[in-house]
Structure formats: structure tokens, C-alpha cells
Amino acid sequence: MLAILTPLMRVIEIPMTFLEKRLGMKNPAWLFLLPNLLLFGIFALLPVALNLAYAVTGSDAILLADRPYVGGDNFSALLQCDSYLDPNSCKDDLFWRAVHNTLLFVVLQVGLMVTFSLCTALILNRDIRARGFFRAVFFFPVLLSPVVVALIWKWILQREGILNAWIDGMGWQTFNWLLDRNWAFGWSVFLSIWAHMGFYTLILLAGLQAIPRDVYEAAKMDRATPWRAFRRITLPLLMPTMLVVLVLATIKGVQTFEEVYAFTGGGPGTATTMIIQYIYETGFAGAPRLFGPASAASLLLAAVLVVLTVVQLWLNRNNVDG
Amino acid sequence: MANVISFLTRTRGIGKLHWTDWLTYGYLFLGVLLMFLPVIWLGLSSFKTEAELERFPPRIIPMQQETIIVEGYDEPLPLYEIVSGEFEGETLAQIRRVGLVAQMIRPDNPDERLKVDINDRQAIEKFALATENYSELFDRFNFFKFFWNSVFITSVATMIMLTVNSMAAFALSKYQFTGRMVVLGLVIGTLMIPQTVVLVPLFLITKELNMADSLWGVIIPGAATPTGVFLLRQYMLTIPDEILDAARMDKASEWKIFWRIIVPLSAPAIAVLAILAIMWRWNDFLWPLIVLSSNDNFTLQLALNSFQGEMNTQWSNLLAMTMLVLLPIACVFVFLQKYIATGIASTGGK
Numbered sequence: 140m141l142a143i144l145t146p147l148m149r150v151i152e153i154p155m156t157f158l159e160k161r162l163g164m165k166n167p168a169w170l171f172l173l174p175n176l177l178l179f180g181i182f183a184l185l186p187v188a189l190n191l192a193y194a195v196t197g198s199d200a201i202l203l204a205d206r207p208y209v210g211g212d213n214f215s216a217l218l219q220c221d222s223y224l225d226p227n228s229c230k231d232d233l234f235w236r237a238v239h240n241t242l243l244f245v246v247l248q249v250g251l252m253v254t255f256s257l258c259t260a261l262i263l264n265r266d267i268r269a270r271g272f273f274r275a276v277f278f279f280p281v282l283l284s285p286v287v288v289a290l291i292w293k294w295i296l297q298r299e300g301i302l303n304a305w306i307d308g309m310g311w312q313t314f315n316w317l318l319d320r321n322w323a324f325g326w327s328v329f330l331s332i333w334a335h336m337g338f339y340t341l342i343l344l345a346g347l348q349a350i351p352r353d354v355y356e357a358a359k360m361d362r363a364t365p366w367r368a369f370r371r372i373t374l375p376l377l378m379p380t381m382l383v384v385l386v387l388a389t390i391k392g393v394q395t396f397e398e399v400y401a402f403t404g405g406g407p408g409t410a411t412t413m414i415i416q417y418i419y420e421t422g423f424a425g426a427p428r429l430f431g432p433a434s435a436a437s438l439l440l441a442a443v444l445v446v447l448t449v450v451q452l453w454l455n456r457n458n459v460d461g
Numbered sequence: 462m463a464n465v466i467s468f469l470t471r472t473r474g475i476g477k478l479h480w481t482d483w484l485t486y487g488y489l490f491l492g493v494l495l496m497f498l499p500v501i502w503l504g505l506s507s508f509k510t511e512a513e514l515e516r517f518p519p520r521i522i523p524m525q526q527e528t529i530i531v532e533g534y535d536e537p538l539p540l541y542e543i544v545s546g547e548f549e550g551e552t553l554a555q556i557r558r559v560g561l562v563a564q565m566i567r568p569d570n571p572d573e574r575l576k577v578d579i580n581d582r583q584a585i586e587k588f589a590l591a592t593e594n595y596s597e598l599f600d601r602f603n604f605f606k607f608f609w610n611s612v613f614i615t616s617v618a619t620m621i622m623l624t625v626n627s628m629a630a631f632a633l634s635k636y637q638f639t640g641r642m643v644v645l646g647l648v649i650g651t652l653m654i655p656q657t658v659v660l661v662p663l664f665l666i667t668k669e670l671n672m673a674d675s676l677w678g679v680i681i682p683g684a685a686t687p688t689g690v691f692l693l694r695q696y697m698l699t700i701p702d703e704i705l706d707a708a709r710m711d712k713a714s715e716w717k718i719f720w721r722i723i724v725p726l727s728a729p730a731i732a733v734l735a736i737l738a739i740m741w742r743w744n745d746f747l748w749p750l751i752v753l754s755s756n757d758n759f760t761l762q763l764a765l766n767s768f769q770g771e772m773n774t775q776w777s778n779l780l781a782m783t784m785l786v787l788l789p790i791a792c793v794f795v796f797l798q799k800y801i802a803t804g805i806a807s808t809g810g811k
Contacts, residue, residue, distance in 0.1 A: 147624055148720050155716045167715045168636035172644060175629035175690065181670075182663060182682040183651040189662030201665060259492065262485050273489050275798050276496050282790050284744035286765045290783045291499045293769070294506060294776070301502060304518035333495070394657045397746045401766050415657055415747070422661050423751050434661045441658040448652070 190441075193434035199427035206431075213435035234436060236409045237417040244328060244399075244413065245392040252332045252339060253384055259336070260343035261373075274344070278337035285397035288334045293317070293402060296326060317403060320410035327399045327411050334398060335391070339384050346380030347373070379454065386451040390444060414440055500787070507780035508590040514776050525589035529554050531571045541565065541582035548577060552585070594781035602778065604785070606757060607764040610676060614749075614760060615742040618680040622738050623731060625684055630693035631719050635705060651687045656748060664751050678752040679745070679760070689734050696730035697723060733800055736793070743790060761786045 159167050189203075194213055196206035221228035226235035263274055280288065295302055296316045303313040316322045350373065358368045396415035399405070405412035405420075414436065422433030506514065509523040528537035531554055538554035541563075553565040553575065563582060565575045598604040633645060656663065663682060664673070672678035700723065708718050724731070746762045753759055759767065765786055768774045 147620055148724075151624065152716055152720065156714050159715055166636055166638055168632040168638045168641075170715075171628040171632035171636075171719065174625045176644070176647075178625060178681070178684050179647065179651060179687075181666060182684075183654065183659075183687075184647070185666060186659035186662035187654055189665065190659055193661055193665075201668070258488070262488055265485055267485060267489070273492070275794075276493050278798075279791075279794055280496060282740060282744075282794050283787060284762050284790070285746055286762045287783055287787050290765065290769060290779065291503050294503060294780065295499055299515065299517040299519070301519055307518060390655075394655060396657070401746070401769070404770075418657075418660060419747070419751070423664065430661050430665075437658040437660060441654065444655065444658060452649070 190434050190438060193430050194438050195431075197431050199429060201430070209431070213431040214439075217432060217435055217439070231432070233409060233412065234414075234417055234432075237412045237414045240324070240410070240412055241393060241395065241414045244324075244331075244395060245389060247328045248331050248395070249385065249388045249392050251328070252336055253381070253388060255332065256336050256339040256343055256384070257381070259340045260347055263340070263344055264347040274341070277340050280334050281337045283334065285334070286401045288330060289398050289401035292326065292330045292333075318407055320407055323403050323407055323410050327402055330402060331392075331395060331398060335388075339388060342384055342387075343377070343380060346377050350376045382454050383451065386447055386454060390447045390451065393440065393443060393447070503780060503787075504784060507594060507777075507784045508592070509594075509777065510591040511775050511777045513591070514780075522588055523590055524586045525591065527585045527587055529568050531566065531568055533571055538566075538568075540568075540585045541577075542585050543577060543581055544583050546578060546581040548575060548581075553577065553582070555582075591777065594777045595785070597778055598782055598785070602764075602768075602782070604764075604782070607759055607761045608785075610758060611743060611761040614676055614679050614745075615739055617676075618683060618742045619735060619738040621680065621684045622686060622689055623735060626686065626689035626734070627693050627724060627727070627731060628719070629690050630697055631723050633690070634694045634697040635700075635702070635723070648687045648690050652691075656683070660747075660751060667752060673752060674754045674758060676753075676758060679749050683742070683745070683748065686738075689738070692734055693727060693730055696727050700726050736797055736800055739793070740790065 155170060158170055192203055193206070195208060195210060196203065197209040197212065198206050200206050217231050217234050219230040220235060223229075223235070226232045226239055229235040259277055263270060263277075267273070283291075294300060297303075298313075298315050302316070307313050314322070316326060354372055354376075355368060358372060363371070394415055395413050396419070399411050399413060400416055400419075403411045405416050418433045418436050418440075421429045421436070505521065505523060506519075510525055513520075513524060527540045529540050530537050534556070538556065541553055541555055543549055543551050543553055551567065554568050556564045556566060556574070558564070558579065561579055563577045563579050565577050565582070566573065567575070633641065633648075667673055667678045667682055670678075672681065704722055704726075705718055708722055713721070744762065745760070746766070749760050749763055750766075753763060756767075761782075765779075765782055768779055768782065
């Protein structure tokens with residue numbers, strides 16, 4: 140690995156030593172920081188500032204100078220709604236449809252996924268044979284790319300796929316899963332759980348293994364039943380890890396796009412269109428490219444994410460201290 | 462064999478399996494099925510011919526009809542066994558099918574045409590892998606181009622990211638300077654802003670820098686990940702400062718200290734970050750989707766996604782391509798499973 144980097148390092152060495160000598164710096168920290176900060180500045184901090192600028196300007200022009208200031212129009216257009224419970228009553232109904240879909244998706248996906256991850260972690264934490272193998276089995280879909288995951292399940296669920304063949308073999312009526320709004324949504328949730336469960340299982344397993352064994356031995360001495368030990372020891376001691384997992388899963392869930400987009404394309408209709416897909420289609424895929432609404436929508440999303448991340452960092456800190 | 466059985470039936474205590482053990486292994490068995498079978502099914506399907514793929518209900522093993530080359534016919538003719546009727550028990554080759562009647566010949570006597578009811582014949586099939594699904598990808602679909610784009614982006618982006626991130630981590634862990642907390646704060650701040658929420662301005666900056674629809678537009682913006690800086694900094698903090706002081710006594714330049722001491726000592730952390738970076742880039746989809754617009758610049762993931770949207774794409778090629786996109790990551794996983802797991806668990810990201 141390092142061997143590959145060697146020529147690159149040689150190249151950087153020349154200007155670095157030159158600058159170091161030339162500037163006579165005792166403390167060349169900024170020299171080392173410079174490339175990273177440059178990239179950060181241009182591709183992470185500047186976009187945040189620009190996002191604000193684009194959100195308050197209109198038209199489909201790219202250059203900021205060509206875009207007229209429209210104030211909060213983009214936001215009010217997004218937020219204008221007779222009833223937030225009914226996307227059809229909104230001015231931008233696709234946005235609210237996407238918000239509804241994403242919320243439902245997050246609730247279902249996070250809830251089910253954390254439950255299954257917890258079960259799996261508890262089972263993997265038992266005294267079982269070949270634990271490494273089983274852990275790897277549950278973990279490996281995490282590495283698959285979203286497009287691959289989507290295609291694997293599309294192939295299984297297609298009209299003449301293996302699932303329908305099995306249903307047919309049982310004598311039941313076959314079904315075109317991805318053309319039905321509810322089923323397409325349900326399968327999207329399933330596929331997303333399938334792909335990401337291993338990651339959370341791993342974190343929960345680490346949390347479980349951090350619980351000292353002697354606590355359980357003490358409980359055994361006191362003749363506590365396994366169920367009681369689970370409720371009184373495992374659950375409370377695992378709580379911090381559980382919270383981290385919940386928040387992390389929610390942060391990722393809100394940003395769901397790739398696998399669902401490759402799986403259903405957001406359809407049928409708008410049944411599986413998520414917020415990120417709305418941003419992508421409004422800002423990039425459609426013509427004209429509406430950068431204003433897309434930026435406004437991503438700012439609203441960012442607000443949610445910042446709150447969630449602050450909660451996450453705060454939870455992590457508690458973890459470290461305690 | 463006896464060893465295997467005794468291995469599999471060993472229990473934690475002496476005697477029989479407790480009912481909770483049954484439950485445990487049942488759950489794990491179901492898990493293995495649910496996680497592995499879809500991928501195995503994909504692998505098996507990718508070796509089937511298009512005709513076989515359209516078969517309903519599908520068969521598990523890839524099969525192909527046997528064919529025979531008969532003099533006077535350009536194409537190999539499919540072979541059938543006749544199960545009833547006039548020619549029962551014979552093996553015939555089919556020339557064409559007209560409605561319910563098939564025109565067939567005996568392979569050793571190609572001149573005499575026989576008329577056979579299609580219900581009387583049964584295809585002779587053998588196990589065969591349709592490797593043309595794969596070879597066609599290279600002939601017809603420009604697969605190498607996509608593969609090269611993916612490899613280029615993955616390797617260059619990983620190298621840039623490792624260099625830049627380890628330099629920054631070195632500065633943040635081994636130097637005391639004014640503004641250090643500010644920089645650290647900025648790094649934490651960027652952790653909070655995932656790429657997904659700055660897509661619009663990020664794309665416009667990339668476009669202004671003339672990197673839209675170029676591989677560099679995918680490589681550069683993703684290079685400064687806060688996660689990488691964090692991971693490396695935490696590790697470098699554990700390297701004792703005395704080593705650095707000793708090197709300074711020997712008049713080593715700061716760059717030499719970084720390159721000859723810090724980098725080799727943090728090799729484990731750098732390796733973990735390298736694996737993560739390779740995975741991120743290889744699987745990356747949304748950002749390339751936005752930046753790259755011309756077909757020639759597509760990465761494997763984009764090509765795969767755009768293929769499945771095209772009406773004339775056949776499942777046989779699509780499945781083969783999915784397998785080829787999946788394989789490199791699967792290989793990496795088999796060899797580096799442990800590092801990947803620890804890496805992901807310690808950064809909390811993937």
C-alpha cells in the first residue's frame with residue numbers, strides 16, 4: 140500500500156522541503172494542512188455558503204450574477220400547503236409526496252432494521268460455533284453497491300422471477316410486485332434493510348461485547364432468569380449504543396436515494412420518490428434545471444440532518460465519558 | 462465426514478442442544494439463506510442463455526439445448542428426442558417450426574424431411590454455461606472503458622485522499638499552533654454536512670472549475686473527507702512525541718519526519734482508511750450520476766444503472782455485468798473482512 144504512495148510522496152517532498160527551508164518555519168503545521176484545507180474550503184465550506192445564495196435566488200441561470208434575488212419565494216413555494224398531511228393540496232406536491240415517502244420509509248426502515256440488527260447481534264453474541272463466518276454473512280451485503288443490490292432484488296422480484304415461480308409452484312396467484320405502489324414501497328424498505336443491517340449489527344455486537352461478563356455471573360449467582368438478566372442488564376447497558384445506532388440509521392435513512400432509485404426509479408408513479416431524488420430531479424435531471432427549489436429543499440434537509448448529527452455527537456460524547 | 466458431523470453437533474455443554482440453541486441455529490441458518498441465496502441466484506442466472514432466462518418457472522442450473530451441425534445448414538440445429546408418435550425413440554434435428562408441426566431431419570440423413578407434431582418431441586438439454594453473456598460485454602458494450610473509468614477514479618481518488626488526509630492529520634495531532642481548534646471545529650462541522658445536501662452548489666463549483674463531465678470532477682471534490690482526517694488523527698495521537706524529537710535532533714526535516722516516521726507507524730490506520738476509500742469510490746453512485754453526463758465517462762455503477770433503463774438491454778448481459786461489478790468487492794471482502802469490519806465500526810461510516 141505504502142509502496143504505491145512512494146512516487147507521489149517524492150513529488151510532494153520537493154516543494155514541501157523547499158517551502159520549509161525558505162520560510163524557515165519552526166512549525167510547518169499550516170504547510171501540511173494547506174492541501175486539505177484548500178479542498179475543504181472549495182468543496183465543503185464554499186458550497187454551504189453558496190447553497191444559501193442559490194436558495195434565495197430564482198431562474199434557471201447557473202451563474203449567481205445572472206440570478207435575480209427572490210427572497211424566501213423558493214421556501215414559501217415549497218412550504219405552501221393547505222394541509223401538510225395531504226401532498227395533493229400542496230403547491231409543490233412532488234416535494235411533499237417525497238417528504239411523506241421519506242418519513243414513512245425512515246420510520247419503517249429504522250424501526251425494523253434496528254430490531255433485526257439487535258436480534259442478530261444478540262444471537263451472534265451467544266456462545267456459537269463459527270461466529271466469524273456468521274458475522275461475515277450478515278455483514279457482506281453492506282459492501283455491495285446500491286445498483287448491484289437493486290438489480291439482485293429486481294431480478295428476483297420481476298414478473299417471471301424466482302419468487303413468482305415459487306408462488307406459482309405453491310398454487311397461488313403470481314403478482315407483479317414492482318408495479319404495485321404499496322408492494323414497491325415495502326420491497327424498497329426490505330431491500331434497504333437487507334443491504335444495511337450488517338453494519339448496525341456490527342456496532343451493536345461491539346456494544347454487547349463491551350458489557351463485562353462478571354455482571355452476568357453475579358446475576359447468575361443471584362439466580363436471575365436469563366430473561367431478567369436481559370431486561371435488567373443487557374438492555375440498560377446497551378442503551379447508549381442503541382441510541383447511537385438509532386440516530387445513525389435515521390441520518391442515513393433520511394438520505395436514502397441510491398438503492399431505491401436504481402430499484403424502482405421512484406415509481407410506480409411517485410410511490411417511492413425520496414427527498415434526495417426530488418432534489419436530484421429538480422436540480423439536475425429535469426429541464427429547466429431549477430437550482431433554487433433544489434437548494435431550498437436541501438437546506439430544509441440539512442436543517443434536519445444538523446439536528447440529528449448534533450444529537451449523535453452529543454450521544455457519542457456521553458459514551459466516551461461514561 | 463465423521464469429523465464434520467461431530468463438529469456440527471458439538472454443543473456448549475455436555476449432552477443435548479438446549480431449545481435456545483436450536484432457535485439460534487435456525488435463525489442463523491435462515492440468515493445465511495436470505496443473505497447468500499439472492500447473490501448465488503444472480504450468479505447462476507448470469508450463466509444462462511436469454512431463452513433460458515425467459516423460461517417460467519426457472520430452473521436452478523443453467524441448461525442449454527444440444528445442437529448439431531448438419532451439412533447444408535449454416536446454423537447449428539437444435540436436437541430433440543421424439544417421445545411418441547411415428548418416430549418414437551429417434552433423435553432428430555429441427556429445421557424450423559410451422560405452427561404445431563416441426564420440420565425435422567435425421568442428422569445422418571439430412572435430405573429427408575420429416576414432419577413431427579411438436580408435442581411429440583422433447584428438447585435434449587445439457588448443463589452448459591452461457592459464457593457469451595460475459596464475452597459480449599467486452600465486444601458490444603465497451604465494458605473495458607467503464608471498468609477503466611472506475612479503476613482510475615477509485616485508485617487516484619484513494620491516493621489523493623490518503624496523502625492529503627494524512628498530512629492534515631499529522632498537523633492536527635503533532636503540532637501546537639494557534640488556530641488548531643478552529644481547524645478541528647471546521648472538520649467536525651463538515652462532518653455534519655453530508656454531500657447530499659450541498660449537491661447543487663458543489664456541482665456548480667465543479668462546473669466552474671471545468672471539471673463537469675470529467676473523471677477529475679468525481680475525484681477531487683470527494684478527496685477531503687473529514688472522516689479520514691479524524692480516523693488518522695486519533696491514531697497518530699497515540700504515537701509518542703519523543704520519536705519526533707529524536708529525529709529533530711538528527712536534523713531531519715519535518716517532511717522526513719512525516720514521511721519516514723509518522724506514515725509507516727500509522728500504516729494500520731492508513732490501510733483501514735484505504736480499504737474504506739476504495740469501497741466508497743467503487744460503489745459511489747449519486748455524485749458520478751450528477752457530474753458525468755457523457756457515456757464515455759461513465760463508471761461501472763452508472764453504466765449498470767443506465768443499461769437497466771434501456772429497453773433493448775437483455776437480462777443476460779445485465780446479470781453478467783452485475784456479477785462483474787460485484788466480484789472485485791467480493792474478493793476484497795474475502796481477504797480483508799476483518800479490517801473492513803473494524804474500519805467501519807471505528808469510523809461509523811461506510
